[in-house]
Amino acid sequence: MIKRIQHWLHHSLVSRLTLLVSLATLCAWIVFSVVLLHEARKETAEVLDRQLTAYADMLWQNLGDEDDLKPALYKNRDKHVVLGFSLRDREGGEVISSLATAFPVQPAASRYPYLIQHQGHAWQITVRQDDERQLIVGEPQRNQLKIAHELSEHLGETAMWAFLLLLPLLLLAIRQGLKPLKLVTAELAEREPNNLNPLEIAVPCEITPLRDRLNTLFAQVSNTLARERRFTADAAHELRTPLAGLRVQIELAQNSPRAEIREKALGKALAGVDRTTRLVTQLLALSRLEHGEQLEFEAISLPDLARTALIEADLPIDDGHLIVDQATPMRGQPILLGLLLRNVLDNARHYAGKAASIQIQINGVRLRVTDDGPGVSEADLTRLGERFYRPPGQAQPGVGLGLSIVRRIADLHGAKLQLSNLPEGGFCVEVIFNLDLPS
Structure with missing residues (x-):
């Protein structure tokens, strides 16, 4: 299975880019989601703390006698407490409380809510007091955690669906981005084998080196073919006269009845062969130089x-x-x-x-x-x-x-x-x- 995946990735640029971009996007998405959830929880906690502070200030400002607190007392005395309060006198005695077990006396008034343990549960409380009384208002920390958890689930689900929606868009964008490669491929596929003209199609800057390298290769192949044609023409030009002379001398040796003429003609033919051999050597040397061999x-x-x-x-x-x-x-x-x-x-x-x-x-x-x-x-x-x-x-x-x-x-x-x-x-x-x- 792993080998199939590796083969698939090595032979498909679209697949490789889609995988790499998806992994990079997923990593960035995870980091973004973690930071977002952290900030969301932090902001939620601050909002709830401000809400708790506002509730405490409202109770403290409207505090007259115990009868003023009875509506809040009966409203909050259930098994799912959202907010709780306890009022104590100067000696620390319990005046009234919305909880079965009142909050303990706190050392001082608090400007910002803070966390305490009460009856085996964590509570976020804030304290208001004067010379005669101390009002302690709190809410279970699990309320904040529940809201934060629901927010996390909602954000996580939204992020997951957004990522799943992003995948096909990434695939489409990558296919469109690689379209210039298909244009180059189509241009090359339509070319005749002897067409070595440079590619003139406009391509993105990332593909420009590939196009330029292809054009350089076309120029090199064209130059090589030109050198081959030049060598063939040079060889034909240079060998025409020596070969014609050889033919004349050989025909003379064949047709002459006199031995001395035949020997002379054969001698000239041998000399012509030597000259032709030297000429071929010269042409080959020139051809090697045409192909870039260093001249010594x-x-x-x-x-x-x-x-x-x-x-x-x-x-x-x-x-x-x-x-x-x-x-x-x-x-x-x-x-x-x-x-x-x-x-x-x-x-x-x-x-x-x-x-x-x-x-x-x-x-x-x-x-x-x-x-x-x-x-x-x-x-x-x-x-x-x-x-x-x-x-x-x-x-x-x-x-x-x-x-x-x-x-x-x-x-x-x-x-x-x-x-x-x-x-x-x-x-x-x-x-x-x-x-x-x-x-």
Whole structure:
């Protein structure tokens, strides 16, 4: 039974809140009722004491002789005494009494009623006296207790019914208070799986953190999917040319009747496989960085990276293609910088006038790659580097990802990428590296 209750409470927020609020309300109600009953009894006792005092004052003021007290005497002589009095003379002798056994002589007059024991019962009495007489007026304490008990029963019954009436109201109020949660649930239930837009519904401040956390989660999932799509596009872009070259070399090896041509083609195919393997490694490294993996920098040599990139691009390594004015020691990620150089050189080869006009210049932290191509218009220049953007009228194959990969790698190194048209004609890609990279 206890396990069922625990299961019920753990799986129903309405039930849990109703129980907790009911318990809290019950505790507050009990404390309130106890205080109320205490104050009610106290006020009742004070009212009855004032009533007793007023009755005593009335008897004392109207006291003439014993005949004045006889109506009160016969009225109060029954087995259920409400009020009683005793009149004694100066020597303490009994003059008249409404009780079978008169009240004993009291030491002095009293301003306020007080409690005595008389004939085995508790009495609340008040005393009036002068030099000749002493009037003692009292009432059984059980009268006060009876009234207080009846008052307690009435208040307790009223409080119980009020609490029972409050329970369904609490349940209704809690259900209405949790209605925004149902609105959020309904909004989520109606969404398509690919809808990752943030929730815009208005909710109370208590539910706002939940809505904001859901919106953050939607944004994170959206970014993850965008990175996956970006990696797929990058991989397709980068692998298209190497795979096409491999196919050409393999077909040449298959179809050539000459052994030396077949061996040369197979050698180029193996070299192409090695380049493709390095390219896949570079793409995977870029993908890991896209997913938040920490970039690890190490000491690099820009001239050595440039020579390797020229070899992979089948360009000669001479003073016409590589100019090193000053080699500054710096830090970076060699795999990603190799990918950056490869994309810059591929872009130059596609759009340059002649391959012999491609030139890499290294001066300190500046890497500059130029060609003698037609360049681009000023309007297109501002958009180069955007993913999938290609200037209109291009005859060369491509999808517009090469320079976007270059920009991303430059950003990861804290480098500044500048794209410009040369005054003498041609296009220039310049990367200015940051020497303050962490160790």
